[in-house]
Amino acid sequence: MKRLRYSIYVIALLCVMVLTQTTYAEEVYRETFSPGATRVTYDVTYDKNRAIIEVLELDLNNPGLDLKVVAGQGKYTQHATVSSMAERTDAEALVNGDYYNTLLQGAPDSASIIDGRLVSSPAVYTDRHTLAITADKRAVIDTTYFEGKVTAANDVSYPIDGLNKSYYWYDGTGEYSHENKIQVYNDFWASASRGDEKNTEVLVNANGVVEAISPKQSLPYAVPDGKLILQVSAAAEDFVNQNIKVGDTIKVNFGITPNDNYQFLIGGHALLVDKGQSVPYTKDINVLGGRRARTAVGVSADHKMIYLIAAEGRTDRSKGLTLGELSDFMTRLGVERAMNLDGGGSTAMVVKNLGNTERTRVINPEKNAAERKVVSGIGIYNTLPKTGQPQGIKFTGPDTLVIGESGLYQATGAWDTNLHPMDISSWGYHFETPSDLALVSESYLLALQPGNLELALKADNGLSATKQITIQGYDAIKTLTVTTDKKRIAPGETLHIQAEATLSDGRKVILSPRVLDFMLTDMEGSWDSESGNLLITSTGNGIGHITLKGGGIIQGEAKLFDTSVTVIEMTVNKKAYTVNDTAATLDAAPFIQDSRTLVPVRFVAEALGLDVAWDEATKQVTLQGAKTLKLTIGSNAYIVDGVSQAMDTNPLIKDSRTFVPIRFIAEALGLDVAWDEATKQVTLINIPQNLKATKTPLADAPSTPESKLAVPTDQPA
Template sequence: MNLKLRNICYSLILALSIVFTSVSTTFAESSPIFSEIIAPGLIRKEYKVDQGDKKTIINVLECDLDNPFLKIAVIPGKGKYNQRATVSQMASRVDSTAMVNGDFFNMLLQGTPEGPSIVDGNLQSSPCVMEGVYSLGIDESNTGHIEAIKFQGKVTAPNGKTYPIDGLNKSYYWHEPSTEYSHENKIQIYNDFWAASTRGDKKNTEILINSNGVIEQISENKSFPFPVPDSKMIMQVDGVAKDFILQNSKIGDKLNIDYSISPDRNWKFLIGGHALLVNNGQKVPYTKDINVLGGVRARTAAGLSKDGKKLYIASAEARTKRSAGMSLDNLSNFMKSIGCDIAVNLDGGGSTTMVVKNLGESNQSKIINPERNGAERAVVNGIGIFNTVKETGPAVGIKINGPDDMIIGQSADFTIKSAWDENYKPVDPNTMTYDLFDSNEDEAAWNITNFLARHTGEVDITLVTNNGVRSTKKVNVHDFDFVESLIVSSDKTKINSEDTVNFTVKAKLKNKKEVLLDPSVLKYQIDGFDGEFNNGVLKVNSLNDNASAKVTISAGDKSSSIRLNDINSKVIKMKINNKSYSINGENKNMDAAPFIKDNRTFVPIRFIVSALDGEVSWNNEARIATIKYDDKIIEIPINNKTIKVNGKEKAIDSPAVVKSNRTFVPIRFVAENLGMEIEYNNSLREVTIIDINKTKENIEEDNKEKPTNNENNKDVVSLVE
């Protein structure tokens, strides 16, 4: 591949990137807003970094490399290279205590790391030949190092001649600073950790070599159409390297293949990174090309203490509501501020994600989200951290599950969220029994694990297990000033005398959450019917010959109302800009939707009157709609502020209009002239029309069919006489 194609690839990557300007911020020694031990030798710390008018959330995994129960490993995608996976998928697959994305990779190619990697004790990728890039490693003495790693190797033919090996399991790239193409006149080695059926440059010659170094097959100028077989390797050669192999060996010959990395520190762990951020405790200017890496982005980095015994893995969230991200300059400042003597930039941007098992939990939680809270990017490898303790014992610590904030009248369950033993291994909360109490010593507030907030202020909720493990959670109980609005519902809206109606009241809080309120903190009022309330239940004594009544429920200065209707009434509901409507709860559709104009609600008159069993006629010449309903005749001229009701003129402030071949009328004026009641729910944008005429007709019919008490008395007297 030539230099021109190289530039095209980098241009494609650059096109996927957004470069932002940034302002450098110098951090003093940073203090976490949250700190928690989640495994032996592993502390999770969360920081909120102030960068002028922007805040950034950064989580740091602080690892004690001398802790014998803490293991740090390179985790490849789905198990091999070319098999990309998200950080969450990798964490779940290997059941890690924590996981973060690792090395850089070219998203347009097969999917292998740019740097070196040691997986399960074996070198599985070599570093690219690049200047100014560094790797993170841990040696056999559990000391961390961040340094430049070099690869060297050679192939020795049967006649003793040798040729250098350029790399192991590498996608194509260009050397720095020579700009040599990695697969031109080079030998590249691929072992069975390379999972794809294509490798490097598909036009190069490939040599299949068994585990003893013997050449089994040769495919000239094209790749073998299969992945590397188990325990074998494929050598890809081109140009001078191809001539060397073909001139000095043949099928059946044994080649001596030898490669290594330097420095050789008996690495237990090794993963590639990019440029340094901190060195010798001082910030390092980022001199590598940042056309793709620049701006304010999500970031992942790793750093070490001066003695190499403490490892810091940091992830900064970006472009979410809670977190802006960081520039490389500010990332250097931050890594220095938390105590790094040396630090290196890892893959960031859309690759940055961190998941952990929070203390006492068996499942991983995502604590650093991908940019813009988007889907996780599948990456080539990650850094996994493990608690290797096998045995678990009785719980020594617990967390309480329940809200941090409540309001008066809200009830909530308080239970064990998580529990852990002395080695920070999770303990199943379902195996534990416990008691709960509050600092107000209000026994009436408790129903087993359910707590009813009855007093404002801070209250301590304490949980004590059967074996004496204790935990306390502080809860702030707010008054109704914390309420934005009330949401009232009932189990029925159409009723008879002597019915009971159950009301449910939710408070929509200023943090947009909704909570259920206990009836004991609410005030109830009914207007229209005669009834009484008991613990949120209305007992209707009489309808008082009314078609409907309004129930108002209040919490402090917040209130909301709901309409109850005589069971014989007809109730029509429709929403603004919605063609669906209902009659007595039965859903129907119309071909024109209500709308609002000049603060008036307009509805298609034909559907409304038809729903009420009335008649509508249209005089096209005079452009007048006529409604006949019971004993009323209403004539409505289009675009005229005067209408006639039973021949008498009445003024109307908003005239009827024709829209989409349908006549729309201002519903409140017309409905009231038809003897109906009407309501508008602004939050739901819902119109409710109640046909009270039908109710009155039923009452009159009942009166005709059923004699009054006086008439009954007269009949009895006559019969006796």
């Protein structure tokens, strides 16, 4: 990866512009996805604020590259998202374009030329600029002006103010754009609503013949194909009334200056860079200021390279840029001149990555909202023919694995000699690596040892691609959790064991048992490290322990129980519980009081198959099973098989349910009890008497501190 660092020039520049400090600007991705078009992704930090910036480097020397201004759904007043514009025009990439008033009819503020045709004029605003491309493929950022006039049959003329403009007010003078003016609308304006609906309109056909005049109101239809509508008021209306009538042949001439045979032209805002240097922003930034999503364009000194920039803003992964930071970043790209395009909520970029038939949105809208419908965009197109001759293939999959992890790798695209995507659905291919650090199985790579390796895709037609992969060791694993598909098992049965690693970065992955050491205690069985299956041959004293270790660094454990053992699991403050993995629901949740966990007594009785009786007069609960247990509400004394004992917590009634402290109940009934502090889970284990006779203490059995346990009781029996 390439890293751009500060130089003396940058430090001096910051002193002049009072810009923020850059921590780094790192190029993290580069790919030529279409003739003359390269996508470059930068991860940039300004003043500890991270920004993801996508740059499209566009080489106008390449004959296969074409740029087009794209208007919404095809015409102005028809807004559309960046994604839908790209889909409609089959663009290789597309980014949002010119500024516009979101409250008005939907036309750009500045001039625009599409396929050599002028379809909008610049508003009378100061310091607005345009990007133009000449017929000989030279890119120019300049200020553009509009001029034109209507000449009546008697040779009297009147100036034209603009083409396809929503109403607005001039910078500086505050003049209203649709008063004392002639505004022209052609058939690129799709709406029947135009400018000021109270103004007079004149319909002129392609031959200059006046077909209709509508005094003081708009004509009730959109501009017919090939015709013009003139909207006039006040002095301009007087000109029409005095010099033009239906049937007259008039002349309507207009254009922009300068115009070096422009085939492409789109407007923007103020300059960001001039003569390779950042420049102060001249426009009012009350609305544009702050750290936002940004869109901009720059050109090289030889006018042959265009740089389209989109910075994601106000999302979890990218804070965006200030205008000063945007200017600074573009000088780092080496542009000669650059201007700001519409940003903020309008910013979005989609790219058809090399070999892909579908587009990827590489810059998301602010706050990850839905894409805004905008009036225009800049589209990138591949004009070369499809050759059908395969040139390259690529695949996706993780660049980093942890030891024991299996990564899925798949061919995702291929392209012909002119970089058009090709259908690979019928292609055969396989993966291979010369390294013994990993094992390839069809589309999966199993990491066996730490280190670096190269994975290669080999297609049957001779194409190939490679990817560098890093395998991390056990030290990248924070915790190891061992789970089984069965908790209770009988001799002769098989269970599957799964090890899930939580990595230092929070990612969770399943590890192959091949890289882990296995140990089974207090039961006997046969372990298959290939499949992760364990065949139990003896359940011993009823409770077994599985331990998986990795390199002496990580360890995870799980318990197994004989099928004759009853296992009850419940969680504090939750009504859901399980008995031998069968889910059920309590009508009252366990809770903690005075550092003791209390559970409903009827739940304990039913789960263990005990008889329960309630004596209303004495407020006494009796549990009858292998032992007889009697508890009294409000008393810490309890009786087990006629022997009186004491506990430090009293049974109580809550919400008409009798709750009892679980640790004392478990001990009285001869149950094992375990507590998981992290999950607040209580586990009761009832081992049959025949197994208890042979039971030996388990060194790894979790202890349950008295300070952590106590239990609730059910309603009076």
